Amino acid sequence: MRVLVAGASGAIGRQLVPLLLSAGHDVTGLSRSGDEVAGGAGSGSARMVAVDALDRAAVTEVVADVAPEAVVNMLTAIPAELNPRHLAAEFEATNRLRTEGTRNLLEAADRVGVRRMIAQGLAYAYDPAGPGLADEEEPLWEDPPRQFAPVMRALATMEGAVRAAGGLVLRLGHLYGPGTIYAPDGSFVRSVRAGKVPLVGGGHSVFSFSHVYDVATAILAALEKDVVGALNVVDDDPAPIREWLPTLVRLSAAPRPKSIPTFLARLAVGGWGTAFMTELRGADNARAQLALDWRPRFPSWRGGFEQSFAPHAAPASRD
Numbered sequence: 001m002r003v004l005v006a007g008a009s010g011a012i013g014r015q016l017v018p019l020l021l022s023a024g025h026d027v028t029g030l031s032r033s034g035d036e037v038a039g040g041a042g043s044g045s046a047r048m049v050a051v052d053a054l055d056r057a058a059v060t061e062v063v064a065d066v067a068p069e070a071v072v073n074m075l076t077a078i079p080a081e082l083n084p085r086h087l088a089a090e091f092e093a094t095n096r097l098r099t100e101g102t103r104n105l106l107e108a109a110d111r112v113g114v115r116r117m118i119a120q121g122l123a124y125a126y127d128p129a130g131p132g133l134a135d136e137e138e139p140l141w142e143d144p145p146r147q148f149a150p151v152m153r154a155l156a157t158m159e160g161a162v163r164a165a166g167g168l169v170l171r172l173g174h175l176y177g178p179g180t181i182y183a184p185d186g187s188f189v190r191s192v193r194a195g196k197v198p199l200v201g202g203g204h205s206v207f208s209f210s211h212v213y214d215v216a217t218a219i220l221a222a223l224e225k226d227v228v229g230a231l232n233v234v235d236d237d238p239a240p241i242r243e244w245l246p247t248l249v250r251l252s253a254a255p256r257p258k259s260i261p262t263f264l265a266r267l268a269v270g271g272w273g274t275a276f277m278t279e280l281r282g283a284d285n286a287r288a289q290l291a292l293d294w295r296p297r298f299p300s301w302r303g304g305f306e307q308s309f310a311p312h313a314a315p316a317s318r319d
Helices: 013-022 056-066 084-090 092-112 146-164 187-193 212-223 241-251 262-278 286-292 301-309
Strands: 002-006 026-031 047-050 070-073 116-122 168-172 174-176 209-211 229-233
Touching: 002 013, 002 056, 013 026, 013 212, 026 056, 056 092, 070 092, 070 212, 084 092, 084 146, 084 262, 092 116, 092 146, 116 146, 116 212, 146 168, 146 229, 146 262, 168 212, 174 212, 174 301, 187 241, 209 212, 209 301, 212 229, 212 286, 229 286, 241 301
Parallel strands: 002 026, 002 070, 026 047, 070 116, 116 168, 168 229, 174 209
Antiparallel strands: none
């Protein structure tokens, strides 16, 4: 299958491209830089094209030239370091990619008759007021903290456009693994090592994690299915921050996190930073496992974190 991967040089793309090549797909990757993404042993490299996804004419030209049968949209422009107080500004480029960039890809794909469209959503954007884990029928966050509101609007616009086009949105959890903020060299782990990540208000925020390799295998599986709508692509082990943060502290040889009340956190990091630490809701992956015949290689963040921090750990895509 001819597959166009938008955002091929990102953390997910660098896991996905080798898998697609190994499976025999003809892969073209789009990125702002056009940097090469190598495949696995003997599988060569994808054709990489430098293009600004916000440039409608350029996207139209590339898609017409490639004439893909499937488009995978993993476009983001998230800074390596995030300040929760400035989240709206720091996500402005990503919000545009999710709205304008997605529109450009969908219009170009429609012109050449692309039959499969897969895009990236968020599994931690569900309304936290609901009980238990969120499945795909649960509403997204309708009244989020002010800094997160533009992110939610962009997500809703993107999801609506992809689903209207008969595509599939994979709602991803908190990404970890190579190239993410939870990697040993990632910004979140640096903050943990610096003692800057406390347990806020008891650490009740529930995280569903997604290893970038497992996201890649889910995309590979979805290319061969006719599933549309939205699926939660997360691991099997949602956990509150009070449970997973101590494990990350241990693995990163960081100081024990402090405990602070919610009102002090709000003064320091604002509404979104506080909600991130206290309110998020985990997601249920049962539908994705059934619909895609998919199982995560890392069913729990516990083993995934251990693998990430193991000395000389090989990237997940190599074994």
